[in-house]
Amino acid sequence: MSVSRPFSIARWFHRRGWSDLIIGLPYGWLLLLFLLPFLIVLAMSVGSQAPTAPPVGFGGEYPWINPRGYQRLFTDDLYIRSFLISLMNAGLATLLCLGLGYPMALGLTRVAKSWRNILLMLVILPFWTSFLLRVYAWMGLMGKSSWFNQLLTDGWNLLVPVDWAVKSIPMMHSNFAVVLVMVYTYLPFMILPLYSSLERLDPTLDEAAMDLGSRPFRVFLDVTLPQSVPGIIAGGLLVFIPAAGELVIPTLVGDASTPMIGRVIADEFNSARDWPMASAVAVALLVLMVGPTMLYSRYQARAEEGPGK
Amino acid sequence: MAADVEPFLRIEGVSKNFGPFQAVKDVNLTIGKGEIFALLGGSGCGKTTLLRMLAGFEEPSSGRIFLDGQDMTGVPPWERPVHMMFQSYALFPHMTVEKNIGYGLKHERMTAAERTDRVRAMLDLVQLTPFAVRKPHQISGGQRQRVALARALARQPKLLLLDEPLAALDKKLREHTQFELMSIQERTGVTFIVVTHDQEEAMTLADRIAVMDRGAVQQVGPPGEVYEHPASRFVASFLGSISQYEARVLRIEGAEALLDVPAFETPVRATAIPGLVEGEVLTLAVRPEKLAIHRHPPGGPNAIPGEIKDLAYFGKDSLYRVTLPSGQLISVHAVNARRGGEARPDWYDKVWVAFEPAAAILLRG
Ligand SMILES: Nc1ncnc2c1ncn2[C@@H]1O[C@H](COP(=O)(O)OP(=O)(O)OP(=O)(O)O)[C@@H](O)[C@H]1O
Ligand SMILES: [Mg+2]
Numbered sequence: 001m002s003v004s005r006p007f008s009i010a011r012w013f014h015r016r017g018w019s020d021l022i023i024g025l026p027y028g029w030l031l032l033l034f035l036l037p038f039l040i041v042l043a044m045s046v047g048s049q050a051p052t053a054p055p056v057g058f059g060g061e062y063p064w065i066n067p068r069g070y071q072r073l074f075t076d077d078l079y080i081r082s083f084l085i086s087l088m089n090a091g092l093a094t095l096l097c098l099g100l101g102y103p104m105a106l107g108l109t110r111v112a113k114s115w116r117n118i119l120l121m122l123v124i125l126p127f128w129t130s131f132l133l134r135v136y137a138w139m140g141l142m143g144k145s146s147w148f149n150q151l152l153t154d155g156w157n158l159l160v161p162v163d164w165a166v167k168s169i170p171m172m173h174s175n176f177a178v179v180l181v182m183v184y185t186y187l188p189f190m191i192l193p194l195y196s197s198l199e200r201l202d203p204t205l206d207e208a209a210m211d212l213g214s215r216p217f218r219v220f221l222d223v224t225l226p227q228s229v230p231g232i233i234a235g236g237l238l239v240f241i242p243a244a245g246e247l248v249i250p251t252l253v254g255d256a257s258t259p260m261i262g263r264v265i266a267d268e269f270n271s272a273r274d275w276p277m278a279s280a281v282a283v284a285l286l287v288l289m290v291g292p293t294m295l296y297s298r299y300q301a302r303a304e305e306g307p308g309k
Numbered sequence: 310m311a312a313d314v315e316p317f318l319r320i321e322g323v324s325k326n327f328g329p330f331q332a333v334k335d336v337n338l339t340i341g342k343g344e345i346f347a348l349l350g351g352s353g354c355g356k357t358t359l360l361r362m363l364a365g366f367e368e369p370s371s372g373r374i375f376l377d378g379q380d381m382t383g384v385p386p387w388e389r390p391v392h393m394m395f396q397s398y399a400l401f402p403h404m405t406v407e408k409n410i411g412y413g414l415k416h417e418r419m420t421a422a423e424r425t426d427r428v429r430a431m432l433d434l435v436q437l438t439p440f441a442v443r444k445p446h447q448i449s450g451g452q453r454q455r456v457a458l459a460r461a462l463a464r465q466p467k468l469l470l471l472d473e474p475l476a477a478l479d480k481k482l483r484e485h486t487q488f489e490l491m492s493i494q495e496r497t498g499v500t501f502i503v504v505t506h507d508q509e510e511a512m513t514l515a516d517r518i519a520v521m522d523r524g525a526v527q528q529v530g531p532p533g534e535v536y537e538h539p540a541s542r543f544v545a546s547f548l549g550s551i552s553q554y555e556a557r558v559l560r561i562e563g564a565e566a567l568l569d570v571p572a573f574e575t576p577v578r579a580t581a582i583p584g585l586v587e588g589e590v591l592t593l594a595v596r597p598e599k600l601a602i603h604r605h606p607p608g609g610p611n612a613i614p615g616e617i618k619d620l621a622y623f624g625k626d627s628l629y630r631v632t633l634p635s636g637q638l639i640s641v642h643a644v645n646a647r648r649g650g651e652a653r654p655d656w657y658d659k660v661w662v663a664f665e666p667a668a669a670i671l672l673r674g
Contacts, residue, residue: 202397202399204395204397204399205399205401205402207364207366207386207393207395207399208393208395208399208400208401209401209412210366210385210386210387211364211365211366211386211387211391211392211393212387212392212412212413212416212460212464213387213388213413213415213416213417213464214387214415214416215385215387222401222412223401226403227402227403
């Protein structure tokens with residue numbers, strides 16, 4: 001009987017303290033590494049520039065809050081413009097990732113099981129090399145004298161009238177380059193959630209729809225697409241949110257005259273040393289991103305009322 | 310048999326190979342309009358594969374299928390006037406019951422009002438009107454099965470294929486649904502092909518049964534014929550229970566044959582089958598309910614002595630297992646028609662098992 005057993009790991013483990021600790025761990029992590037830094041940034045955003053280190057100060061009169069950062073956010077059109085450019089670039093990248101990723105994810109569910117894991121490996125293979133290295137590789141490809149650029153240029157010159165001919169295609173340092181590299185970088189984040197939601201679908205549902213008179217494309221619209229909406233939303237958020245705040249890609253391949261918001265934050269922090277302003281922009285970005293995330297959780301909660309399948 | 314029904318579906322020499330494995334072997338069937346036809350067979354014998362070829366999900370490796378005189382080769386599933394009720398129901402989880410039933414109607418040329426009317430009529434037919442706006446996961450298994458049936462019937466197919474339609478239901482609901490299926494078939498006049506591995510279900514539902522084994526059709530006929538006149542040992546043992554013994558023809562006396570059955574140790578008489586010759590070795594089979602059990606030697610032919618080894622008393626009837634002199638067993642199913650009088654045979658009683666010559670089935674091969 002259990003009384004005579006001197007020690008049971010299971011019993012010891014199931015004592016309340018431990019399960020509380022395990023549930024509490026992720027919350028503690030979020031509190032320490034997300035909420036706390038965010039509160040610091042929030043505080044800095046209402047501070048004033050100061051010649052100290054860090055260059056933020058709280059002073060003046062009660063309530064010691066300086067709303068200058070937020071005021072400039074709405075009055076200086078640099079911020080509004082870069083917000084809009086960020087949302088546009090991120091939106092475009094998300095749509096392109098969806099357009100490219102959906103057929104790939106669908107294809108993955110249709111190939112033979114033995115091929116599937118190899119192809120999935122290929123999707124995540126780029127992560128094995130450094131992200132920076134891959135961006136530099138794209139810079140090389142897009143450069144004026146690269147074979148890639150020359151190939152595209154030759155193709156262009158072949159197709160258009162003579163007086164439209166160009167020596168090379170100006171790809172680098174443009175919004176086009178930013179979107180292209182973002183699509184390349186974030187594509188796996190679209191494919192993987194899409195694949196996992198498509199892979200769960202029951203193929204006999206497709207057959208049932210065909211049996212009831214639907215051609216394959218109709219089957220896709222009526223059966224496959226509606227059931228993959230959770231995957232589309234998850235993939236969309238995983239691409240859109242980091243893309244909107246992206247710093248490295250616009251800095252390396254982008255155009256300084258059409259800055260994305262991440263680059264503005266970095267410039268305010270580093271070059272202008274205006275930490276309150278940078279913090280205000282960061283807070284605004286977070287608030288903007290919370291919107292779609294909330295929508296997603298609402299959708300998820302609703303979907304979970306019904307079964308996943 | 311097949312001659313008196315108007316041919317509607319003709320399956321001619323259809324085979325299906327999956328690589329080196331032949332799942333369906335040279336099947337020939339003719340099915341009449343308005344018939345309920347059952348495909349009966351053990352697991353993996355090719356029933357689903359045959360249905361999938363009728364629905365158009367698989368192309369036969371050889372042979373052809375004609376529906377209403379039209380060759381179905383190369384006709385895709387969405388163009389066939391054939392609907393299937395899937396083994397797993399395959400209801401669309403993101404659509405309500407109503408939408409599921411109306412799904413196929415999108416492709417019909419009909420007005421919105423006609424469409425709603427049809428859906429309403431279907432809901433009524435399967436008695437699911439109160440559940441019209443629920444999603445499939447919000448209704449019971451039996452209700453889901455009825456939605457699947459209504460969905461398959463809504464477009465008024467010429468041929469309805471049902472793959473183990475009742476397998477997921479409990480016994481009581483299954484019996485109820487069997488009759489419901491039959492009455493729906495009567496009202497709609499649609500030809501049904503029902504796949505099942507439950508022989509009782511096949512016999513209850515079907516006008517005719519095809520028994521399949523390892524991809525090939527072994528016998529086709531009305532339930533009574535397949536049961537009473539099985540064409541092979543496989544069919545005999547697949548439908549109902551039966552005792553089988555090796556036998557050798559001693560003499561042919563008119564319509565009867567005298568047989569030496571080593572298991573019985575006494576010669577027995579059986580109705581002869583065409584082409585029987587003296588000395589031929591074949592199988593004698595008798596069903597338990599065709600045997601009578603006696604406590605004293607009966608007067609007639611074919612009385613075999615034995616001892617009761619086992620008995621199960623069910624009230625209205627009893628099942629006996631009798632050890633024959635050779636040590637082999639024979640099962641006897643007797644109705645307990647009398648009350649009082651002579652006591653029923655009991656454990657280890659010496660008894661005589663008797664049967665009419667016509668009750669014995671002679672099987673070659
Ligand atoms: N796509 C396929 N590839 C290879 N073999 C297959 C395929 N589909 C079916 N088979 C094989 O063909 C045989 C018949 O399968 P089928 O599904 O028709 O059996 P069934 O009679 O419906 O059995 P059950 O009663 O278990 O449903 C099985 O041995 C199965 O393994
Ligand atoms: Mg099957």
